[in-house]
Amino acid sequence: MANSDNNRRKFFATTLQSVGLTALGGLLWSGYSDEVKASPLVLRPPGALPEEDFLKACIKCGLCAEACENRDSNKNKDGSKRPGTLKMAKGGDHRMIGTPYFIPTEVPCFMCDDIPCVPVCPSGALDMPSLLNKEEELDINKSRMGLAVVHKESCIAFWGIQCDACYRACPLLDEAITLEYHKNERTGKHAFLLPIVHSDVCTGCGLCEQACVTEKPAIFVLPTEHSTGRAGSHYVKGWDEKDQERVKDAKEIKTKNERSEKEASDYLNMEVEY
Numbered sequence: 001m002a003n004s005d006n007n008r009r010k011f012f013a014t015t016l017q018s019v020g021l022t023a024l025g026g027l028l029w030s031g032y033s034d035e036v037k038a039s040p041l042v043l044r045p046p047g048a049l050p051e052e053d054f055l056k057a058c059i060k061c062g063l064c065a066e067a068c069e070n071r072d073s074n075k076n077k078d079g080s081k082r083p084g085t086l087k088m089a090k091g092g093d094h095r096m097i098g099t100p101y102f103i104p105t106e107v108p109c110f111m112c113d114d115i116p117c118v119p120v121c122p123s124g125a126l127d128m129p130s131l132l133n134k135e136e137e138l139d140i141n142k143s144r145m146g147l148a149v150v151h152k153e154s155c156i157a158f159w160g161i162q163c164d165a166c167y168r169a170c171p172l173l174d175e176a177i178t179l180e181y182h183k184n185e186r187t188g189k190h191a192f193l194l195p196i197v198h199s200d201v202c203t204g205c206g207l208c209e210q211a212c213v214t215e216k217p218a219i220f221v222l223p224t225e226h227s228t229g230r231a232g233s234h235y236v237k238g239w240d241e242k243d244q245e246r247v248k249d250a251k252e253i254k255t256k257n258e259r260s261e262k263e264a265s266d267y268l269n270m271e272v273e274y
Contacts, residue, residue: 060098104206146204
């Protein structure tokens with residue numbers, strides 16, 4: 001009888017312990033998920049699907065990071081081996097555990113011609129067809145890992161100091177980043193050479209970010225959806241016939257008020273009315 005009571009106590013103790021650990025695990029995972037959702041500024045490998053789709057498709061196998069680490073071109077100028085660009089997220093990285101990402105200031109993407117990280121992806125999270133050119137060959141220049149953004153107040157080129165570090169570091173020289181000449185009206189003798197990023201060419205490799213000479217990079221790569229704006233669906237490009245197709249069945253809506261009775265020239269050059 002005593003032995004039966006002991007077994008019963010052990011059973012209930014073990015059950016309560018299991019329930020407690022499950023609840024604790026659920027709380028920890030919930031907190032971690034919230035942390036990840038609050039940290040969306042993460043750069044993925046070339047060819048990565050949009051972030052939401054990428055997280056669903058990625059099976060966290062690590063093959064892309066392994067291919068990146070072991071690529072033949074993964075060497076410094078002196079012949080020594082350098083660390084791979086891609087990291088696999090672990091606890092505390094503020095990213096979904098087991099997913100690949102990179103930090104340009106530490107190790108940017110070196111734009112490998114054969115893009116070794118992409119063909120090894122078994123799940124399609126890294127979309128190889130999106131990187132194929134007209135000849136059906138892998139083309140790293142078609143990659144859009146992110147978009148470089150220049151912070152004008154921090155960039156010393158906008159102060160009038162000559163600097164072209166980001167321009168020279170860009171692998172698509174004079175295409176993804178160009179230097180725009182502006183006369184320095186303050187001195188009348190000098191010129192501004194301002195770095196201008198072209199979103200239709202920039203791959204988001206981050207080589208410019210790593211090369212920036214300021215204490216914190218004045219040029220940095222952000223995921224494209226966070227670095228570019230988007231016009232509302234009600235705005236139409238009048239010069240684009242394809243874009244006009246979106247509103248071919250739209251009905252005209254007229255809004256009339258007191259100002260509608262006036263000509264535009266009657267109020268556009270006046271002070272703001274409150």
